[in-house]
Amino acid sequence: MTEDDIESHIVDILNALKDLKEDVSKEELEKELEKFMEYGVPIDQAKQTLIKKFGGSVKFGSSATSSERTLIADLESNERSVNLLGHIIAINPKEITVKGENRQIFYGILGDESGTIQFTAWKDIEVEKGDVIEISNAYTREWQGEPQLNFGDRVSIKKTDVERLPKSAFEPKEFKMGDLKSGLGRVEVTARVLELNERETEVDGEKKNVFSGVIGDETGKTQFTSWHDFKIKEGDVLKISGGYVKTWKGIPQLTFDEKASVKKLDKSKMPKDKIKTGKMPLHRLVEKRGALDVEVEGTIIDIRPGSGFIIRCPECNRVLQNDECTIHGKVDGKPDLRIKMVVDDGTGAITGVLNQKLTEKILGKTLEECKKMDDDDLVSKMNKQLFARRINMKGNALGDNFGTTFIPKDAELLDVKVEEEAEKLSEDLEELR
Ligand SMILES: [Zn+2]
Structure with missing residues (x-):
């Protein structure tokens, strides 16, 4: 379509809108119409949609009787x-x-x-x-x-x-791992296979092999499921076109099948050392709700109830109340240790749940030592020791209706070096002069 054509369509639209009280800018219309053209929307349809959008009534053209369609x-x-x-x-x-x-x-x-x-x-x-x-x-x-x-x-x-x-409605669109979110379809990604599992399942009475695992690029990592055997191997760098994205607790999952195209690229296209655990400010993580293998850092502002020495049901892992599981009744529980903490980085807050190993590491006490302590005493010790400390965590974040919970694979308290910070600050001030 030439610029003259566009111009004449804009004039049509402006004519249809001329009785309106509010002025519609020509530039805005041009921009909107070009967007429709880029998508390949038929011109009559694009015009009707724009007229309706700016408050006019659709009268002209042969297709005026068709019902209004929203993109x-x-x-x-x-x-x-x-x-x-x-x-x-x-x-x-x-x-x-x-x-x-x-x-x-x-x-x-x-x-x-x-x-x-x-x-x-x-x-x-x-x-x-x-x-x-x-x-x-x-x-x-x-x-x-x-x-x-x-x-x-x-x-x-x-x-x-x-x-x-x-x-164009059927053509794949390129995405980076960090931008994948629920509801995206016909996605194209270039990523490296970091983990691969194969399992057998039954679909409509037929046995089928399903391939799943983790893929990543320089912006993040995502779980994937392939319903077709593309002979994928760990370490492969793939261009996958035609997948779609669902999320589970905020973690994106890329799914594709035999209708997708999977090409193996040269492994140097996505070197392994380029795929790092991405560091994310907490507001971004809260927005995304969840993420796979990310790094976060913040200040511990609260130790939540439920922290400390706990006893779990050996069958279902639920925490026992008075030696009883809500599902399995009286059971011989197994001891465990955890910390539930609220971590805030000034941009947002999440709950971190540390397992036994990480709790022992952060507290510097073993489960046996904690077991001997009085419950209240232990939690107040945790508060004293951890409140206002800075913590770095690497792991997965899961989102649900109550917010985002971080499940670290590793956690570390950071010594914020007051002197270094002060020195850095005075240097910055120096530069401002
Ligand atoms: Zn149980």
Whole structure:
């Protein structure tokens, strides 16, 4: 499309909007229209969408009778009725219990030329992966600051022709590990296989080998699952096109199958020493909710109840109350030690849970020594010893409705060297003069 063409379409749009009280800037329209063109949206549709968006009513053109379509990238939270056109990238059933009754709902990922989004269908919408569908009367809610698409009772879903979506809707888009989040579909990543496991599972009565593990690039690490044998080996550097992302407790999981393309690249494209444990400020971790193998640092501001010497159920690992497990009753418990601490770095706060080994290391006391101490005494000792100390932790972070919990594989108290800090500060001041 030439610039003149764009110009004439802009004039059309401005004409359609001329009765409005508020002025719409031409530059803004141009920018928006170009975005649609980049996505490959048909021009009539793009014009209608923009006119509607800026408050006008759609009258011109042959397609004026078709219902308004929203692009996935333009979806906002809490929209009561939206119409979409997209293709099913993934769909999985899930059993839930509502008011004591079992119900089947479906989770999936929908994609169009502008992006992808996670959806929940509250009834069986009878579609399969790969279907192109026309959706009317869907609604959105907000979840973790992002719009979430819902197909409720009023939704109507019709299968339609693949040709109605531009080719770009099916093309993979490149992502770095650090940017992967739930609801992304047709993702392309270049990453190194850091861990690999193979297991056998049954799909529709057939035995199938599933490959899973951890992949990483210079921005982070992600768990992956491959439903097809791409002959992947540990240490391989792969370009994976056509995967999709779900998250488990905030940790991204890249899933792909035989429809994806997996190419082995030269190993020097992603050297092992470039993949480090990334350090993350706590506000970023809280935003992402969870992460695999990251490093954080902050000040211990509280030791939480439940810290100290505990006894666990040997069957299920639950902490016993009065020698009893809520599930297994009276059991011969096994002793354990932990610290639950709130760590704050000035940008955000998380709860860190240290296991026995790390608790012993941080406290400088063994489990046996702690066992002999009175419970209250032990917790108050922990508080005295650890409050306001700086701690560095490396491990996994898991997010749920109550916040982010860090499970360190290693933890270390840092000596903040007051003199060094002061010296650094005076140097900085010197430079300012
Ligand atoms: Zn138990």
